[in-house]
Every structure is written in C-alpha cells, then in structure tokens.
Amino acid sequence: MDLRITIVPVGKIDPSEVEAAAVRLARILNKAVTLRQVTPVPKAGDDPARGQHVAGPFLAELRGQLPRLPVAKIVGTVAAPDPTGTPAAATADAAVFVTDVDLYKPQTDGVFGDIDTASHVAVISVRRLREPFYRRKADPVKARTRLVKLALYVLGRARGLPECTDRACALFTTTSLPDIDMKPEKYCASCWRRMTTGAYRI
Ligand SMILES: [Zn+2]
Numbered sequence: 001m002d003l004r005i006t007i008v009p010v011g012k013i014d015p016s017e018v019e020a021a022a023v024r025l026a027r028i029l030n031k032a033v034t035l036r037q038v039t040p041v042p043k044a045g046d047d048p049a050r051g052q053h054v055a056g057p058f059l060a061e062l063r064g065q066l067p068r069l070p071v072a073k074i075v076g077t078v079a080a081p082d083p084t085g086t087p088a089a090a091t092a093d094a095a096v097f098v099t100d101v102d103l104y105k106p107q108t109d110g111v112f113g114d115i116d117t118a119s120h121v122a123v124i125s126v127r128r129l130r131e132p133f134y135r136r137k138a139d140p141v142k143a144r145t146r147l148v149k150l151a152l153y154v155l156g157r158a159r160g161l162p163e164c165t166d167r168a169c170a171l172f173t174t175t176s177l178p179d180i181d182m183k184p185e186k187y188c189a190s191c192w193r194r195m196t197t198g199a200y201r202i
Pocket of ligand 1: 164165166169170171172187188189190191192
C-alpha cells in the first residue's frame with residue numbers, strides 16, 4: 001500500500017527549513033513527500049495576550065484549508081502514476097502543518113504540536129524545538145533533527161497508531177525535549193510494519 005504524506009509550511013517559517021525536513025522524512029520512510037505552498041497563520045486560536053495560538057482551533061482551521069492548498073514540490077521517491085488517474089498529491093493519508101507560531105493547549109504553558117487522529121492531520125511548532133527558546137545558542141541541525149523525529153511521531157499518531165513502549169522508536173512518548181532528543185529518527189520494526197501496511201488505520 002502506498003503512503004501519501006503531505007507537509008505544509010505555515011506562516012513565516014523558512015520553506016527551505018521545512019523542505020530539508022521533508023527530504024529527510026522521505027528518505028527514512030522511503031516514500032515521496034508532497035510539500036504544499038506556504039499558507040498564512042490562521043486566525044483561529046489566536047491569543048494575543050499570551051502571544052500564542054491555541055493548538056486545537058489552529059489545526060482545525062488549517063485542516064479545512066488543506067484541499068485547496070497548491071502543491072509546491074514533491075520530494076523523495078517519485079510514486080508510480082495512480083491507475084485511477086487521481087493525481088498523487090490530491091489526496092493524503094496524513095498531513096503535517098509546520099509553523100513557527102508558539103502553540104498551547106488549556107492547562108499548559110506550551111506544546112510541541114497537536115494531533116487530530118480522526119482527520120489524520122497534525123501540527124508541529126518549531127518554536128520549542130529551537131535552542132534559542134531555551135536561551136541557548138542556535139543549532140539549526142539539532143532543530144531539524146528534532147523536527148524530523150517529531151514529524152515521525154505525529155505522522156504515526158495521525159495515522160491512528162498508539163504510542164510505542166520501545167524507547168528506540170519514534171513513537172515512544174514525547175512530552176519533553178529530552179524525550180525527543182533521545183529517540184532515533186526511525187520507527188521500531190513493529191511500528192514500521194503498522195505504518196506501512198495501514199494495519200491501524202481508522
Ligand atoms: Zn514502535
């Protein structure tokens with residue numbers, strides 16, 4: 001079964017930063033990854049007093065826009081033409097929005113992102129993946145690696161996979177930066193199988 005993954009840059013984030021992560025994802029998954037054109041930061045969830053957006057409404061508004069967002073580029077393995085004639089990029093099994101806007105959920109200071117399992121979409125904020133957020137020197141390579149690992153996590157969850165108990169799996173629980181840093185950029189064998197066969201698809 002093919003696995004169609006879409007990545008969408010949101011707001012002022014540098015599209016080349018998102019593309020670099022998409023290329024890496026395509027290599028890890030051995031699948032083509034579709035990049036959509038940059039879309040503006042949605043109004044939904046805006047909380048000017050906190051300088052953040054509420055993750056749930058933010059993701060819901062983006063999800064509604066997804067079918068209309070034009071394809072910018074397809075990176076990685078180019079998929080064979082679909083015999084039904086549907087353009088490969090028109091549909092997605094999972095989509096991830098990547099923004100530099102800081103997100104939070106009620107009762108939190110901030111979150112790395114949010115997942116809508118029913119719609120197979122997720123959002124990641126790179127704000128808390130960047131060293132300067134913690135008053136440390138910028139490290140773009142580290143930030144990109146974190147983005148790739150978090151993308152593997154949210155893609156799995158968006159496809160309906162549960163968290164994994166294997167610490168050496170991208171689907172191991174992710175609540176803090178050390179959780180992300182200690183994980184490898186890959187799934188364990190069992191999550192890989194579920195991910196690529198769609199065994200957990202809802
Ligand atoms: Zn696993």
